[in-house]
Amino acid sequence: MNGTDEKYWTLGGDLRVARMGFGAMRLPVSTLGGPANDRETGLAVLRRAVELGVDHIDTAAFYYHGDLSANDMIREALSPYPDGLVIATKVGPHKGPGDLAPTGQLETGELRAEVERNLRELGRDTLDLVYLRHGGLEPPGEESIAERFAVLAGLREEGIIRHLGVSHVSAAQLDEARAIAPVAAVQNWFDVTRPQDTAMLALCAREGIAYVPFFPLGGFGIPDDPRLKEIAGRHGATVPQILLAGLLALSPATLAIPGTGSLDHLEENVAATGVRLTDEDLAAIDEIAAGPDTP
Numbered sequence: 538m539n540g541t542d543e544k545y546w547t548l549g550g551d552l553r554v555a556r557m558g559f560g561a562m563r564l565p566v567s568t569l570g571g572p573a574n575d576r577e578t579g580l581a582v583l584r585r586a587v588e589l590g591v592d593h594i595d596t597a598a599f600y601y602h603g604d605l606s607a608n609d610m611i612r613e614a615l616s617p618y619p620d621g622l623v624i625a626t627k628v629g630p631h632k633g634p635g636d637l638a639p640t641g642q643l644e645t646g647e648l649r650a651e652v653e654r655n656l657r658e659l660g661r662d663t664l665d666l667v668y669l670r671h672g673g674l675e676p677p678g679e680e681s682i683a684e685r686f687a688v689l690a691g692l693r694e695e696g697i698i699r700h701l702g703v704s705h706v707s708a709a710q711l712d713e714a715r716a717i718a719p720v721a722a723v724q725n726w727f728d729v730t731r732p733q734d735t736a737m738l739a740l741c742a743r744e745g746i747a748y749v750p751f752f753p754l755g756g757f758g759i760p761d762d763p764r765l766k767e768i769a770g771r772h773g774a775t776v777p778q779i780l781l782a783g784l785l786a787l788s789p790a791t792l793a794i795p796g797t798g799s800l801d802h803l804e805e806n807v808a809a810t811g812v813r814l815t816d817e818d819l820a821a822i823d824e825i826a827a828g829p830d831t832p
């Protein structure tokens with residue numbers, strides 16, 4: 538780990554965002570199969586996030602549970618949108634009305650309609666950043682994403698998408714996309730205790746592409762490691778704050794989008810930008826990452 542204090546990153550060369558953002562997937566429901574969250578709390582979380590300086594919100598039209606939709610909540614809580622608020626969304630997965638999670642991929646010919654659905658639900662004329670989300674949760678493969686990414690590149694040419702991203706991709710798939718159109722961000726599965734995607738992060742940092750991990754807090758539960766607790770204890774911080782501060786310290790290109798449906802967790806996560814990790818802390822986190830995976 539290098540350690541960096543950079544507060545901002547400029548997406549695609551023209552959209553400046555604070556590196557501590559917000560992931561909207563947990564607004565409708567905090568855990569897969571869990572009870573629906575409360576709509577009013579979700580709206581309050583979004584408004585408080587913006588008050589706290591969050592100006593990068595990550596969402597998708599398939600983030601819904603019952604009649605709670607993240608996109609609808611974002612529109613209701615925040616529109617008319619404040620200047621400079623960047624809303625990133627993603628298309629690719631198919632999720633039917635009764636499904637808890639995506640069950641497959643949209644056909645190439647369905648991607649335009651999914652982009653238009655995001656425009657409608659968010660109440661925007663242009664989408665700031667749209668990722669092509671590829672595959673399921675298995676490790677990214679080598680199959681071509683060119684045909685699907687080219688559809689989004691066409692919509693960028695039309696002007697309804699400002700910047701493009703790719704999500705859950707291999708280096709070869711990123712190369713394939715970049716040969717078609719500029720890629721402003723990569724959103725892959727990563728947290729500081731899970732080193733598998735380190736080479737992709739390094740590649741993004743080198744190429745000026747934002748690296749925006751999903752599941753930055755472990756996704757399925759906060760990693761339970763005594764060494765993380767020890768670092769947290771020394772800083773009077775929590776383990777989620779150490780995970781986020783560690784992520785931001787990795788490289789100026791990493792953007793955090795922790796997801797929560799809780800006001801207290803939101804405050805805690807945003808406050809992680811104030812945690813200054815020492816070289817010793819960063820070395821200890823590197824050691825955790827080098828060891829066996831935290832489940």
Ligand SMILES: NC(=O)c1ccc[n+]([C@@H]2O[C@H](COP(=O)([O-])OP(=O)(O)OC[C@H]3O[C@@H](n4cnc5c(N)ncnc54)[C@H](OP(=O)(O)O)[C@@H]3O)[C@@H](O)[C@H]2O)c1
Nearest residue numbers: 560561562567751752753754755756777795796797798802
């Ligand atoms: N591209 C993709 O395939 C993909 C996949 C997954 C997610 N995403 C995006 O990435 C964002 C981040 O991932 P994520 O939200 O799934 O996972 P995450 O940020 O790793 O973890 C979220 C979970 O941690 C809990 N949590 C949050 N802050 C906490 C805190 N301070 N203390 C204790 N627990 C806390 C949340 O529950 P509470 O609600 O109770 O706080 C939720 O269950 C998503 O919101 C979404 O925008 C993208």
